[in-house]
Amino acid sequence: MGRQRNRVLLKIIIVVPYMLVLYIFQSMVFPYLKISGVAPLLLPLAVAGAALFNGRAAGGVIGIFAGILCDLSFNQSTIVFTIFLAVAGVLLGAICDSVLVKGFPSYLLCCTCLLILCGFVQMFPLVFLHGVSILPLIGVVFRQTIYSVFFTIPIYYMARFVSRII
Amino acid sequence: MKDFITKKGIYIAIAAVVIAIIAAVSVAISGGRGDLASMLSQPFFRPLRSAVTALVDSLESIYNYMYSYDEMEAENQELRNRVAQLEEEYREYTQMSQEVDRLRELLGFSETREELKFTPVSVISWTASNFASSFTISRGSNAGIELYDAVVTSTGYLVGQVTGVTASSATVTTILDTTMSIGARVYESGGTGVAQGDFQLFLDSKLKMSYLSEDDEIIIGDTVVTSGEGGLFPSDLVIGYVDSLVASSSGLDDYAIIRPAADINGVTDVYVVTETAISGSEVQ
Known part of the structure; x- marks a missing residue:
């Protein structure tokens, strides 16, 4: 019982700083380092890592946590990303458990798909609620995905390190 | 002997x-x-x-060299500390000087707009979203900031509107955001319309003024100010300047592209208009 509690504490001690570091970079550093008018998304990459290395449960839990932080970093009071990344983490975890091999190419594939989906989730309210033309939005989604994909390399190793502990 | x-x-x-x-x-x-x-x-x-x-x-x-080396080293360290202290004081002085300049500008502006009350705030962080333009400010409802308060620079240029408030911070959506619509008026001609964020223009840090009347004589460089209609924004806050005019084939959807007067993406210190004659009359 005590050992199990210690293990849970260890997981929290490892995961919380890992997520906070990604949150700080996503919300406080990269908004000032935009390339072609866009900043990268880092937290979804952590969800993809947890789903690939630890399966659907970890993907879901990290997804909730990353989603809350994403909603905070987007200055929005809604919980769109909390729900979306939690569901995405579970689904991605299920796919990774059954289909994908645990390696960088799989991680890159998961990240790219998740980033594209994140972009679509971000652009939908603008399309449906504010009537914004879809083409410039897709351009931003594309640029955001490309910029974010560069960070899969360092985050892959971070995610793998964290996954071995949790 | x-x-x-x-x-x-x-x-x-x-x-x-x-x-x-x-x-x-x-x-x-x-x-x-x-x-x-x-x-x-x-x-x-x-x-x-x-x-x-x-x-x-x-x-x-x-011996003297060795003895005085310690003294010189101590003196050197003391001088280094003094230099660091003076540099710190200089930085503080520079910041205070800039703050004084901003307050002087605001004073000049507020003297012309005595019905408005301003609360100075700092920008804490910008949104990480590439689809929105908003930032978080350092004060919230404890400082009297309320939802939909206008946010301006020290010179009175419109920056945005408070769209979320907590006790100690608030979210400001800028005039560039796609969700923003402001009742606007061309200062020179008096023509009215709606200044609104447009996603394509947002990427170029501009916005557009729609619903222009065919009779309005708008020329490039005209000043666009808030009309005050709707009660959300005080009137006559400068939004920006007409950058170009876009004519539609039907003539019904003509719009003007506006270059914001404020450096929206570069603001660090802004002022929230916490009291206006409009809100006062509404309370009454």
Whole structure:
């Protein structure tokens, strides 16, 4: 019982700083380092890592946590990303458990798909609620995905390190 | 010994007197600068004394260097601390000077708009979203900030609107955001319309003014201000300047592209309009 509690504490001690570091970079550093008018998304990459290395449960839990932080970093009071990344983490975890091999190419594939989906989730309210033309939005989604994909390399190793502990 | 003194005493006394006389004479001759012994010994001891003196001097200088090195190091450290302190004071002074400049600008603006009350705030962070333009400010409802308060620069240029408030912070959506719509008026011609964020223009840090009347004579460079209609924004806050005009084929969807007067993406300190005559009249 005590050992199990210690293990849970260890997981929290490892995961919380890992997520906070990604949150700080996503919300406080990269908004000032935009390339072609866009900043990268880092937290979804952590969800993809947890789903690939630890399966659907970890993907879901990290997804909730990353989603809350994403909603905070987007200055929005809604919980769109909390729900979306939690569901995405579970689904991605299920796919990774059954289909994908645990390696960088799989991680890159998961990240790219998740980033594209994140972009679509971000652009939908603008399309449906504010009537914004879809083409410039897709351009931003594309640029955001490309910029974010560069960070899969360092985050892959971070995610793998964290996954071995949790 | 007693016998020696008895027998030779007279010679000893004579010798002593002679030596005393010679010594007195030598002192007299040298003008009091030295005695005979020293005069005689100088040629022999001078080189030795010089060498010893040089050695002592060098040893003393080494000692002094080592001793004063610590002092110099301490002094150097003290001066470094002083320089750091002065640099810090200079930074504070520069910041205060900039703040004074901003407050002077605001004072000049607020003197012309006495019905408005301003609350100074700092920008804490910008949104990480690439699809929105908003930032978080350092004060919230505890400072009297309310939802939909207008946010301006020290010169009174419109920056945005408060769209979320907590006790200690608030979210400001800028005028560039796609969700933003503001009742606007062209200052020169008096023509009215709606200044609104447009996603394509948002990427170029511009916005557009739609619903223009065909009769409005708008020219590039005209100033666009808030109309005050709707009560959300105080009137006559400068939104920006007409950058270009876009005509539609039907003539119904003409719009003007507006370049914001404020450097929206570069603001660090802004002012929230916490009280206006509009809100006062609404309360009454």
